[in-house]
Amino acid sequence: MKHRAEIPSLETIRITAIFAGLSVGVQIHTAETGFACLARLLDRTPHPSLDKVRECIWSLGYQQIHERTYAESARWAPACRQALQSGMRDRELRRELYLHSELPGGISIAKLSFVLALLGQNLVCLDSRILDRMFGVGANKEYARAWSHVSELSLTRYEQVEDAFLRGNPFFRPGDVLGAARAQWLSWEVSGKPVRAESHAVWLNVVRGA
DSSP states (O other): OHHHSSSSOOHHHHHHHHHHHHHHHHSHHHHHHHHHHHHHHHHOOOOOOOOHHHHHHGSSOHHHHHHHHHHHHHHHHHHHHHHHHOOOOOHHHHHHHHEEEEEOOOOOOOHHHHHHTTTTOOOOOOHOOOOHHHHTHHHHHHHHHHHHHHHHHHHHHHHHHHHHHHHHHHTTOOSSOOOOHHHHHHHHHHTTTOOOOOOOOOHHEEEEEE
């Protein structure tokens, strides 16, 4: 809610995009481990060498994607902040950034939704756990292909599944300014086997100091 009320700093946007990128293809607690390493590194020096960064992120897998996310997030952050400063929010903001900005490597429409939700926007990150719960195991691959190319059609398809996820969802409160994002998060937690609460404590600690 703080990030919704106040425009996040460039550094907050940057590290949020990095965190989202580190979650590609891994569980959140694994992403937390890699991000915690980066947080310690960035605390010592704001511009560590890529060799030092690699020590943190290579253990996560998908090394090339993770490196690109780290390297390109600083370039993308000003475009995100400018869109926020214009007053755009939620789907309008996502549409602008998805269609008209060059997203960091590894940031798909789902991960863009994750970044923006962490920054106080009312959006659903349709990740593999949510898609598998909606459509069955393996559905994430089919639906990820449906919006794999940046286009109006891909965005429309994503929004249709987003609407389907919220329709009848017991956690969704339409009057809540962050109702969609909260519903996704609560649904994501209870779909875990076993249930595991993910606090994003490392991310929170870093953005509070940014």
